Amino acid sequence: MKQNIMIQGTMSSAGKSLICAALCRIFTQDGFKTAPFKSQNMALNSFITEDGAEMGRAQVMQAEAAKIRPDARMNPILLKPTSDVGSQVIVNGHVLGNMPAASYFKYKKQLVPEIMKAYRSLEEEYDIIVIEGAGSPAEINLKKNDIVNMGMAKMVDAPVLLAGDIDRGGVFAQLYGTVALLEEEERNRVKGLIINKFRGDVEILKLGLATLEELTKIPVAGVIPWIYAKLDDEDSLAPRLSRVQAGAGVDIAVVRLPHISNFTDFNPLEQQPGISLRYAGDVKTLGQPDMVIVPGSKNTMSDLKWMRQNGMEAAILKLAAANVPVLGICGGYQMLGESIEDPDGEEEGGSLHGMGLLPVRTVFEKEKVQTRVTGEILQNPGAGDGLFAALCGSVFSGYEIHMGHTTGNGKNSFSRIRTLTNGSTEAEEDWQADGAVCGNVAGTYVHGLFEDGSLTKNLCSALLSKKGICAEALTQDYAAFKESQYDLLAAEVRKALDMEQIYRMMEKQEGDR
Known part of the structure; x- marks a missing residue:
């Protein structure tokens, strides 16, 4: 029975x-x-x-x-x-x-x-x-x-x-x-x-x-x-979102957007020795972190306006100018670009200028992208000698969930990705460009990219080394931890x-x- x-x-x-x-x-x-x-x-x-x-x-x-x-x-x-x-x-x-x-x-x-x-x-x-x-x-x-x-x-x-x-x-x-x-x-x-x-x-x-x-x-x-x-937590009542104080070691601040989505992306970073990850909902709690992450959002335009109104955008621009690494994921990636257009009213309609940190433009579309991918961080001259240049060759897997299509000049891609279908990848020639990088600012559409592969270890190693902290105890096996x-x-x-x-x-x- x-x-x-x-x-x-x-x-x-x-x-x-x-x-x-x-x-x-x-x-x-x-x-x-x-x-x-x-x-x-x-x-x-x-x-x-x-x-x-x-x-x-x-x-x-x-x-x-x-x-x-x-x-x-x-x-x-x-x-x-x-x-x-x-x-x-x-x-x-x-x-x-x-x-x-x-x-x-x-x-x-x-x-x-x-x-x-x-x-x-x-x-x-x-x-x-x-x-x-x-x-x-x-x-x-x-x-x-x-x-x-x-x-x-x-x-x-x-x-x-x-x-x-x-x-x-x-x-x-x-x-x-x-x-x-x-x-x-x-x-x-x-x-x-x-x-x-x-x-x-x-x-x-x-x-x-x-x-x-x-x-x-x-x-x-x-x-x-x-x-x-x-x-993993299910929703915005998660206790981890109330963690606002920086701990010892590397301080990573995730912007706590009003419509924050997929904050589970960052759970693997919390488990790395020497890494302190917290959520910042205003300029005061944002402070002076070692890295800023602008996460996904279910209402990108509204959340960008919120950052603009409460001073978070200006604070992030100031940090980026001071060479603090900034990473945008999905909606966060869209915000870091030059413009966001919503011709069909998928969110609020109209257009909005972005933060201007990445040379990309986003147009919202009716069709939703839903796919699993595997990827590799590219060697890109646009990254200079900053944090993201140190990640070249790092591999990851994850998934895309977004309504927008983002385009740039084709020379500043952050990574290359291939679609995964029922556990199998597309052919070698089917690599596609993803995201963008410009100095110490990068963006990607891929969620879950810290869960496996070498990206998490390499990112944390680079951040720890920059602060003069030994990175020997880092691990890649998040699946075993779970x-x-x-x-x-x-x-x-x-x-x-x-x-x-x-x-x-x-x-x-x-x-x-």
Whole structure:
């Protein structure tokens, strides 16, 4: 019999994604073919699969935990906010269009067949599906036509574990209040409660746990401690984005744009000895770093205006003039150029002059580029004898996700890339130019370029050497590091949860609930 289990939370960032990842690794360790699933994800951290489909990073992380390849079926609907009231809607890995929130709320029920098709297809291939909810199932203003919390649980007859975040306080009220706001059928589906992110002695919780069980008539499945696993975050609530103080060694500052996307690009740099990576949302926190990174953005024009208005652009121009390396990725690369044009109104329409640090111009287009690539940093006279010249020959792999087409004079390319399709590269003659470099400023469209290959080691070595710091302890094996973190996460969650109870939950049939 195919089995499933669903993790819901009392709020956003209650830890659903990591609990799902832990269960994916635990079930895999126990010999079950396991896959993650989230019917609808809202996030600006996304990923391109080998077949060119886009999906949320949380399900990529969970797929890695299950030791399987990420597949867009694991996240059939991805919402990428373009403003406070609208999102780009991606269905089964490809853009459906932009929608205001109110329009999407009315439309989303039409996507149920796509959701169920993706789920049933995974169910045919795997023994256990670990399903993640979104936000809270008690958001009573959104419960009508729900497709991601209890609505999803009902569609696939899934038992639910409800997790509360004790680190933010009021966890008993969180859990009791959530259960109280559920309808009877929904409450019956909740088979266990989880206290997450606990720091301290579990003994002091016992009276509260007993009272909670008495009030809700639902057993507590476990108390999960605060786990110091260093894995990808899903969205802008990530604690790492609040890291603003420079540490010892090389100081890399990432601009915290209002619509920052794919900040998971920089997680591998955080793990390198001697490298301190932080996020700067204003001129004061930007300070005097050893390197500046302008990251991706879901609204490049709006975020460039934001930098212009709060002084960040002027500060970056001053740093670049002082020979501080500046790297732009995707939207950040577009901002560093001479101009951005939006003839079809993909973002705001019209045109905007760029920061003028790179000799390139960008035109937004309706068709979205979604592809995996492998690449190599080129030897370019435009790099002079600066940091990026030292990276010549460094290899990397990653993926492109962008709506714009950027052109330059053809002589200042940062790298050459080839498309990867289902794990295979194009022919040798199919190399294409990517990005641009001009002195100590460079830009690229490639996300994830620090995860493997020699680029990360060579970049960090060059930055450390410039500061006179020994770079002997640097490592390239980020994949091995992540594996160790998944095992750590799984070990801690296995100890904390009653796994026998959880396996019994999954054996229940609908009539037993």
